[in-house]
Each structure stands twice: as C-alpha cells, then as structure tokens.
Amino acid sequence: MTLEQATFALKRFGLGPRPGDAVRIAGDPRGALLAELATPPPDNLGPEASPDSTAIFLAIRADQEARRIRRAADNATQPMQSGSMAQAMGAGSPVAKASGAGAANGAGMASVATAAPMPGKPKDPKPAPSVSSQIYADEITRRIAAAHDAGTGVTERLVQFWANHFAVQSDKDEMVRGLAGSFEREAIRPFVLGRFEDMLLAATRHPAMLLSLDNASSVGPDSPVGKKRGLGLNENHARELMELHTVGVSGGYSQADVTSLAEVLTGWTFVRDRARPSAGDFAFNPGLHEPGDKRVMGRTYREDVVYAVGNEGQGLAVLHDLATNPATARHLAFKLARHFVADDPPKPLVDRLTATFTSTRGDLKAVGETLLKSDEAWAPTRKFATPQQFTIAAMRALDANIDAPMLMRALGVLxxxxxxxxxxxxxxxxxxxxxxxxxxxxxxxxxxxxxxKARVNLPPAELVEAVLGPAASADTRQAVARAESERQALALVVMSPEFLWR
Known part of the structure; x- marks a missing residue:
C-alpha cells in the first residue's frame, strides 16, 4: 500500500485524515481499518457517565413542570388585558362597554400588559435554555469529542450511518430532542458491530423512536383503552419499519401489511409515570394492544400462541422475520455500498454484502469486513461529502477547536x-x-x-501533504501557496476538490 492509498482509505471509510494519520497507516491501510473494526465503539462518550434515557426523560419532564408552574405564577401576577378583564367582569360591565365602544371607534383601551415599558426600565432577562436544549448540546459535545479522537474513524462512520438509517427527528418536540443523543448511544452504538436484529429491536423500542414515529400514542381500536376512550391506530411507525428500516419500498409489502403491523405494535410504548422506577423505559401495555391474529407479509401471527413475553411476542416475531427477510439484506447492502462507495454502487459489491448479511444472519461486523475486503470498495469512484462529513473532516484536519454551538450553527446553515x-x-x-x-x-x-479556530501547527503547504497526500493537484497546491493569509490557506485546503470528494 502507499501514502496515497492511506489517505484515500481515511477519506472513504473513515472520518478523514488528521496530520500524521496517513503516515501511520500507510504500510497497511486496509489492515488498519479492519483492526479498528474489531474494537466496538465506546458506549460512554466523555469522562463521566452519560445520562441514560430514563434520567433524561425525568429531567425534561421536571423542567417542563417547573416552567408550567412559573408561567402560571406569572399569569396570576400580571394585569389582565382589557379584553380579558371585560370577559371576566361580564358583558354588561362598564369595562366591557368601554372596551367595545373603543373598538368600534378604532381606538380601544390600551392594555396594561402590552403598553410600552417605562423609560429606563430594564428589559426582562433572556430566558435560560430548556433542559432539553442543554442535553442536546451536551450530546453533540460528546459526539464531537468521539469524532475528533477516533483513529481511522471507520466505526464512528458506521455509527453515523446507522443512526441516520434509524433516523429520529429531534425537531418534533423537546422530548425527542433531548432523547436523540441517548438514542444513538443506547440503540445504535452497542449493536453497530453486532446483529442487525438486535439493533432493530433496540431502535424500535427506544422512547425517542416511539415518540418520533408516534407509536407511543397508537392505540388498538378494539383494545380496552381504545374502546373506552375512542382512540385508534397511528401507522407511521409500522410504515417506516418496512419502507425504511427493513425490507425497503420494493420489499413486497402492501398497505394492508402496514395496517396489520401497526396493530401488532399497539401497546409498544414507554413508562411516563415519573413516580415509577422504570419511568422513561420501554414497556408493553396490553391495555393498548389490538386483540386478534395479525397477518403481515403472508404470515399469520396468532394471538393464542404462548409467546415468552405475552402479546408483545407478536411484535418480536414480526421484527425477527423482517430482520431476516432477503429484501432487508438487499436493501441494507445497497444503502451501505451507496454510502461508502458511490451514488450508483457496483452491483457485485451489493451482491457480496447481501450474501454476507444473509449467511451470517445480519452480523454487521462481518458485513463491514466484507465491505473493506472488497476490491470494488477501493475503486476510484467518488462520493461528495455531506455537510456532517465535511465539518467533521475539516475539524480533524485543522485540529479546530469547535464547540457544540458553533457546529450546530454551521450544520444549520449547511x-x-x-x-x-x-x-x-x-x-x-x-x-x-x-x-x-x-x-x-x-x-x-x-x-x-x-x-x-485551527490549532494545527503545520504550514499550509505541509498540511496539504498531510491531509490530501500525493493526490493534491497542482491547482490546489498553487491556490494554497498564493493565499493572502494563513487562515485563507487553511480554508482553501478543506475547500479543495480533493478534500470535498472522498
């Protein structure tokens, strides 16, 4: 192997080279990647223990309750607006008449609450960020450190790939936002070199996913709770489980299968009672579960079968069958090859990854090793770096001192x-x-x-050699050499075509 191949390996399969990384693995780039793949990524990111989803759920709920109490107290002490006072006093009161007359004349009574502040009165202090936002920023800080310190970064790339595959939408509400980082730590990291079925189950059961895809509020219409309260199904989670997480859009399922799977998943929720020790943990609630046999993708899952964990076993059985479905193997193999190699990945590579997934019953470490050992994966195709890949690679190349707020702003813009x-x-x-x-x-x-924010202590010309290697073009070298300042030169290094394409 060569220095050029080492740089290529770090860009294609890892998080991007730091100065010295390419030289370190130049003797055997593929062996270095495989060696890192043999070591599971750390579950705990940081010097102290990361909070679990239970602790996060309790902290956010306590913060929400405290804010509700503060708002109630503030509302009780603020003067009422004229309309509110009129309503409180009754339609025939002098206040109501004056307010109505004023409105008809286009003037109305000036509200005490909306009047201009007195001169010299200090403005209200900016409210402190919610606990959810603080947790979100803390989780990103941990992720930044993990990316900065990773060796080749191949396992961290896999973590990021699978976290995006099982995507939760942190913008849905503040609970999902606060739980998004713990979702990656609890449902993705422990299984990224394990069995896909275990990851699928952990992701499906995690409160962040149950909230993001609305399964926590899905109720069987004929369940005890459904009959009592008139509640019904939400099919979001069932649809995405098949379309996105397992067999794929062409996996052979129908709308009837989606509905049946949604019925299977009723009762899959989490404990919301803060007084219980298991608050925030997954729980199967039989009172929400739709009774009866269910048929999903040609197989009937009987209600009267004695599953190890009661009616939750219907869902476990369906997830097992989805995880081991040949369509799932093909769908995941294609996504992995597309992510790492090319937008239109080579068919022989997809076939090989599919065969490994199938023969090992979803051993993700074996699939990753097959990827790294396949010659097609090392072919000189090109992938354009996504914003997250670009910012992480730039941070590593420049040893940039990037904190969570700065990264969040950058990725928001990008x-x-x-x-x-x-x-x-x-x-x-x-x-x-x-x-x-x-x-x-x-x-x-x-x-x-x-x-x-760069802390790299190499001259720009040497940084070109360290992170771009022999593949750096004459145009890139010339542009960096002609930069008006060192800062501009460093920016040109990470904006070069050789850096943006991997």
Whole structure:
C-alpha cells in the first residue's frame, strides 16, 4: 500500500485524515481499518457517565413542570388585558362597554400588559435554555469529542450511518430532542458491530423512536383503552419499519401489511409515570394492544400462541422475520455500498454484502469486513461529502477547536443538523442533494470559520501533504501557496476538490 492509498482509505471509510494519520497507516491501510473494526465503539462518550434515557426523560419532564408552574405564577401576577378583564367582569360591565365602544371607534383601551415599558426600565432577562436544549448540546459535545479522537474513524462512520438509517427527528418536540443523543448511544452504538436484529429491536423500542414515529400514542381500536376512550391506530411507525428500516419500498409489502403491523405494535410504548422506577423505559401495555391474529407479509401471527413475553411476542416475531427477510439484506447492502462507495454502487459489491448479511444472519461486523475486503470498495469512484462529513473532516484536519454551538450553527446553515432530518427517511448522502453553488458558498464561509479556530501547527503547504497526500493537484497546491493569509490557506485546503470528494 502507499501514502496515497492511506489517505484515500481515511477519506472513504473513515472520518478523514488528521496530520500524521496517513503516515501511520500507510504500510497497511486496509489492515488498519479492519483492526479498528474489531474494537466496538465506546458506549460512554466523555469522562463521566452519560445520562441514560430514563434520567433524561425525568429531567425534561421536571423542567417542563417547573416552567408550567412559573408561567402560571406569572399569569396570576400580571394585569389582565382589557379584553380579558371585560370577559371576566361580564358583558354588561362598564369595562366591557368601554372596551367595545373603543373598538368600534378604532381606538380601544390600551392594555396594561402590552403598553410600552417605562423609560429606563430594564428589559426582562433572556430566558435560560430548556433542559432539553442543554442535553442536546451536551450530546453533540460528546459526539464531537468521539469524532475528533477516533483513529481511522471507520466505526464512528458506521455509527453515523446507522443512526441516520434509524433516523429520529429531534425537531418534533423537546422530548425527542433531548432523547436523540441517548438514542444513538443506547440503540445504535452497542449493536453497530453486532446483529442487525438486535439493533432493530433496540431502535424500535427506544422512547425517542416511539415518540418520533408516534407509536407511543397508537392505540388498538378494539383494545380496552381504545374502546373506552375512542382512540385508534397511528401507522407511521409500522410504515417506516418496512419502507425504511427493513425490507425497503420494493420489499413486497402492501398497505394492508402496514395496517396489520401497526396493530401488532399497539401497546409498544414507554413508562411516563415519573413516580415509577422504570419511568422513561420501554414497556408493553396490553391495555393498548389490538386483540386478534395479525397477518403481515403472508404470515399469520396468532394471538393464542404462548409467546415468552405475552402479546408483545407478536411484535418480536414480526421484527425477527423482517430482520431476516432477503429484501432487508438487499436493501441494507445497497444503502451501505451507496454510502461508502458511490451514488450508483457496483452491483457485485451489493451482491457480496447481501450474501454476507444473509449467511451470517445480519452480523454487521462481518458485513463491514466484507465491505473493506472488497476490491470494488477501493475503486476510484467518488462520493461528495455531506455537510456532517465535511465539518467533521475539516475539524480533524485543522485540529479546530469547535464547540457544540458553533457546529450546530454551521450544520444549520449547511442544511444537515445532527439528529434533525426533515423526514424519517434521514438525510440523503448523494451528490445531487448537496452539490449546489449556494451550498458551496456556505461551505466556504464555514471553512473560514473553522480555519480561524485551527490549532494545527503545520504550514499550509505541509498540511496539504498531510491531509490530501500525493493526490493534491497542482491547482490546489498553487491556490494554497498564493493565499493572502494563513487562515485563507487553511480554508482553501478543506475547500479543495480533493478534500470535498472522498
């Protein structure tokens, strides 16, 4: 192997080279990747224990309750607006008559609450961020550290791939926002080199996913609770389980299968009673479960079968069958090959990944090893880096001191905020999504900001060799050499075509 191949390996399969990384693995780039793949990524990100979903759920609920109490207290002490006072006093009161007459004349009574502040009166202090927002920022801080410190970064890339595959939408509400990081730590990291079925189950059961896809509020119409309260099904989670998480849109399921799976998943929720020790944990609630046999993709799942965990076993049986379905193997193999190799991945590579997934019954470590050992994966095809890949690679290359707020702002501008896709499909990773003139302008601005935070102690010309290697073109070398400042030179390194394409 060569230095050029080492740089290529770090860009294609890892998080991007830091100065010294390519030299370190130049003797055997593929072996270095495989060696890192043999070590599971850390579950705990940071010097102290990460809060679990139970602790996060309790903290957010306590914060919500405290804010509700503060709002109630504030409302009780604020003077009523004229309309509110009129309503409280009754339609025939002098206040009501004066308010109505004023409104008819286009004037009305000035509301005490909306009057201009007295001169010199201090403005109200900016409200403190919610606990959910603080947790979200803390989780991103942990993710930044994990990405910065990773060796080749191949396992971290897999974590990010699977977290996007099982995408939760943190913008849905503040509970999902606060739980998004714990979802990645609890449902993705422990299984990223394990069995797909275990990851599928953990992701399906996690409160972040149950809330993001509305299964926590799905009720069987003929269940005890459904009959009593007139509640019904929500099919979101069932649909995405098949369309996105397992067999894929062409996997052979029908709308009837979606409805049946939604019925199977009724009762899959989590404990919301803060007084219970299991608050925030997954729970199967039989009172919400739709009774009866269910038929999903040609197989009947009987209600009267004695499952190990009661009627929850219907769902476990369906998930097992979906996880081991040949369509799932093909769907996941294609997505992995597209993510790492090319927007239109080589069919032999997809076939090989599919065969490994099938023969190992979803062993994700074996699938990853097959990817790294396949010659097609090392072919000189190109992938355009997504905003998250670009910012992480730039941070590593420049040893940039990037904190969570700065990264959040940058990714917000670039259109790929962490754990916040616009749909359950997750973020696309193809060139058509991210390569546009205005997007490149935004990347240049981000590159300049990162260059300002750079701590790398190499001259720009040496940084070109360290992170771009022999593949750096004459044009790139010349542009960096002619830069008006070191900051501009560093920004040009990470904005070079050799850096943006992997």
């Amino acid at each position: 259109g790929q905020p962490i754990w916040a896709p616009i749909s359950p499909e997750g973020f696309h990773d193809d060139k058509a999504t991210w390569l546009a003139p205005d997007a490149m302008t935004s990347r240049l601005d981000v590159a300049d900001q990162f260059a300002q």
